[in-house]
Amino acid sequence: MKKLSTQELNRLSTKEFKNAPKIPLVLVLDNLRSMHNIGAAFRIADAFLLEKIYLCGITAQPPHRDIHKTALGAEETVIWEYVPDTYTLLQSLKNSGYLIVALEQTDKSIPLQDYQTNANNKYALVFGNEVFGIQEEALAACNLALEIPQHGTKHSLNVSVSMGIAIWELTKDKFES
Helix, strand or coil: CCCCCHHHHCCCCHHHHHHCCCEEEEEEEECCCCHHHHHHHHHHHHHCCEEEEEEECCCCCCCCHHHHHHHCCHHHHCCEEEECCHHHHHHHHHHCCEEEEEECCCCCCEEHHHCCCCCCCEEEEEECECCCECCHHHHHCCCEEEECCCCCCCCCCCHHHHHHHHHHHHHHHHCCC
16 A cells, blocks of 8 residues: 555646536535634535535635635635525525535434435535524425434534535445446
8 A cells, every 4th residue: 555646646726626517516504603614615515526615694704714724725616605694595596406405403304324316406415503503494495404323422523524424425426436
C-alpha cells in the first residue's frame, strides 16, 4: 500500500469542476450557527459534485475566515446562494421539481439505509440548526424525513458528520464502478 500524491489523485481543476455534470442534489442549511459546519458543507458538496448550497436564516456566508478554514477553497468552486427564509426557499424548490428531504428525527422519519433514491428525482437535503434542528415551519414543507440510526447514549451527531453520512448514502450508487 502506498499513499497517493496530490498529482496521483487526479483531482479536477476549478474550471473542470465548474463544468462537470453535477449530482441533482442541493443542500439547504437552515440556520446553522457553526462556521466550521458551513465550511464542511462546502467541502462535502465539492467532494460529491453537488449542484448547489442554499444558506438560510442566520447561516453565515462566504467570504469568512472561519468558513474558509474548513472549506479549504470549496466555497470558491461550489455554487451557493443566500436565501433569508427557509420555508419560502423550500416551496420554490418544490415548484421546481425537487423532492424536499429533511435529515431529522421525527415520528415519521425513515432510517437512512432503508431509503431508496430514484434516479429521476432531484433532491433538496435540509439540515437544521445544531441545537434546535430544522424549524417546524420548514419541516412542514418537507416531503419526507430521513434519520441516521444511533445506538448509544447521545441522540445526535454533529451536522457535518451527518451531512457526510447522508450524502454518501444517497449518492453512493453514482460512484460505484
